[in-house]
Amino acid sequence: MRNIAVILAGGTGARLNLELPKQFFKVAGKTVLEHTLDIFQKHKKIDEIAVVGHPDFIGMIEDSVNKNAYTKVKKILFGGNERYLSTWSAINAYEDCNDCHLIFHDAVRPLVSDRIIDEVIQALEGGYRAVDVAVPAVDTIIQVTSADSEIETIPDRSKLMRGQTPQAFTLQLIKKAYQSAFKDPNFKSTDDCGVVKKYLPAEPIFVVKGEEANMKLTYKEDTYLLDRLFQLKASVFTNWAVTDFTGLKDKVLVVFGGSYGIGKSIVDIAAANNAIVYPFSRSCGNVDICSRTSVAQALKNVYQQEGKIDFVINTAAVLKKEPLMNMDYEQILEAVHTNYLGTVHVALESFSYLKESQGHLLFFTSSSYTRGRAYYSLYSSSKAAVVNFVQAISQEWDGFKIKVNCINPERTHTPMRIKNFGNENINTLLSADHVANASIAAILSEHSGQVIDVKLSAF
Known part of the structure; x- marks a missing residue:
C-alpha cells in the first residue's frame, strides 16, 4: 500500500488577522507549510505528498515546492471553502489508486513527530482502515445549554481526548464515508474521523497517542508559543x-x-x-x-x-x-x-x-x-x-x-x-x-x- 500524505493548506488565516494565511507565517527561517512538508518529505514511509491549497495561493505553494526541491510532492490541488471539501478534492484526485492510504495532516501543525507518523502507518498496516491522533483532555470539559450558556453536564474527563492530525484511512473507506455523508441534507463536518464515525458507525477507528507539541497554529498567541517550541525542538x-x-x-x-x-x-x-x-x-x-x-x-x-x-x-x-x-x-x-x-x-x-x-x-x-x-x-x-x-x-x-x-x-x-x-x-x-x-x-x-x-x- 502506498502512503500518501495529504497536506491541508487551504486556510485563509482570518483568525490570525495576518496579511497571508497562517500556513505562510515564517518561524525558524521557513514558512509553517515548509516545516510541515520537510517532515513528510524526509519520512521514509511516506511515498508521495499532495498539497491542497486555496486557489489564490497555489502559486506560493508551487514556489515553496520548487525552492525546497520537495521531490515527493506530486500534486498541488485546489481546495474548497470548507475543510471537508479539501479532503474531497484529494479523494477525487486519487480515486484510481486502489492500493493507497491517504494520511491527512493540517499544514499548520509543523511539529508533528516521526513517532506519530510511524504509529499511524503501523496501525494502517496492522489492519485498521481509519486512524486518528489525540491527546488526553487535561482541563475539565463542560457542556452548556445553547440558549443561556449555563452548564448542562460535565462529562467524565478520563474518557475525553482532544483530536489532532494526521488522520489516516484507506482510500476506499474515506471515499465511502463521504459518499454517504453527501446524501445527508444536514451534513456537517469538523474532521474526517468524525465523518467515518457518523456515517460508517461499525468501522473501528484506532487512536494513536498524540503530543502537546503537535499544536495547531490557530490564534495570534500561538505564533509566540510555536516560535519557542521550534527553539526547544528536540529529537x-x-x-x-x-x-x-x-x-x-x-x-x-x-x-x-x-x-x-x-x-x-x-x-x-x-x-x-x-x-x-x-x-x-x-x-x-x-x-x-x-x-x-x-x-x-x-x-x-x-x-x-x-x-x-x-x-x-x-x-x-x-x-x-x-x-x-x-x-x-x-x-x-x-x-x-x-x-x-x-x-x-x-x-x-x-x-x-x-x-x-x-x-x-x-x-x-x-x-x-x-x-x-x-x-x-x-x-x-x-x-x-x-x-x-x-x-x-x-x-x-x-x-x-x-x-x-x-x-x-x-x-x-x-x-x-x-x-x-x-x-x-x-x-x-x-x-x-x-x-x-x-x-x-x-x-x-x-x-x-x-x-x-x-x-x-x-x-
Whole structure:
C-alpha cells in the first residue's frame, strides 16, 4: 500500500488577522507549510505528498515546492471553502489508486513527530482502515445549554481526548464515508474521523497517542508559543544502543575535543569501526578552537592527507561552576571563546569541506540550555547560543546538503563533570560511551537542525 500524505493548506488565516494565511507565517527561517512538508518529505514511509491549497495561493505553494526541491510532492490541488471539501478534492484526485492510504495532516501543525507518523502507518498496516491522533483532555470539559450558556453536564474527563492530525484511512473507506455523508441534507463536518464515525458507525477507528507539541497554529498567541517550541525542538532517538556502525567504514572523521571524555570515546568507537579518525584538542597541544586559524590549519592538514572530510564533531567545552561575580575576567573570556566562538570557528572552517562531501557537522549542548541557573550563567547561556546557532545554520546550509545537529546529553560521567561535582553515583549518569554511540548514530542519520536528546532511559 502506498502512503500518501495529504497536506491541508487551504486556510485563509482570518483568525490570525495576518496579511497571508497562517500556513505562510515564517518561524525558524521557513514558512509553517515548509516545516510541515520537510517532515513528510524526509519520512521514509511516506511515498508521495499532495498539497491542497486555496486557489489564490497555489502559486506560493508551487514556489515553496520548487525552492525546497520537495521531490515527493506530486500534486498541488485546489481546495474548497470548507475543510471537508479539501479532503474531497484529494479523494477525487486519487480515486484510481486502489492500493493507497491517504494520511491527512493540517499544514499548520509543523511539529508533528516521526513517532506519530510511524504509529499511524503501523496501525494502517496492522489492519485498521481509519486512524486518528489525540491527546488526553487535561482541563475539565463542560457542556452548556445553547440558549443561556449555563452548564448542562460535565462529562467524565478520563474518557475525553482532544483530536489532532494526521488522520489516516484507506482510500476506499474515506471515499465511502463521504459518499454517504453527501446524501445527508444536514451534513456537517469538523474532521474526517468524525465523518467515518457518523456515517460508517461499525468501522473501528484506532487512536494513536498524540503530543502537546503537535499544536495547531490557530490564534495570534500561538505564533509566540510555536516560535519557542521550534527553539526547544528536540529529537529523542530510540536506538542509541546500536553498535552496528558499518556506515563509518573509510569515512573521514575530525573530532575537536577528542582527547578525553565524550570526544575520546567517539574517537575510539569510530576507529574500531574502520573510520579514519583525526582527534584534536588543546590538552594535546595541537589545536585550540578559540583560534580560527588553528582550526583552519587542522582541517586543511586532514584534507590534504585524505582528500575529503565526511564528518566534523566538536565536543570541546569548559565549565566553571561558580557565581559570575566570583569569576575573573580571563575565565569569562575562556568560557565564551571556547563554548561559543569555538563553535562558530569550527562551523566556518568546516563548511567548504562538508559542502564537497555533503557531510555532517555535530555540536554539543547541555540540558541547562533551556533555562539559566545560578552558578551556570556562562555555561547555560553559551549552550543556549549553540542551539540557536545550530538551528540557524542547518537552514542556511540545507541547500548544500550539509546536515547540522546538536547532541543534548543528560548528566554524563566525564572528567569535566568530576572536576565540578566530585564523585557521584555512576548508575545515575550516562557514560561517555553511551553519548559517543548516540553521536555516531546521529552523524549517520538523515536528521538536520535537531537538538537530539540522549537519555539514560534509552539504554
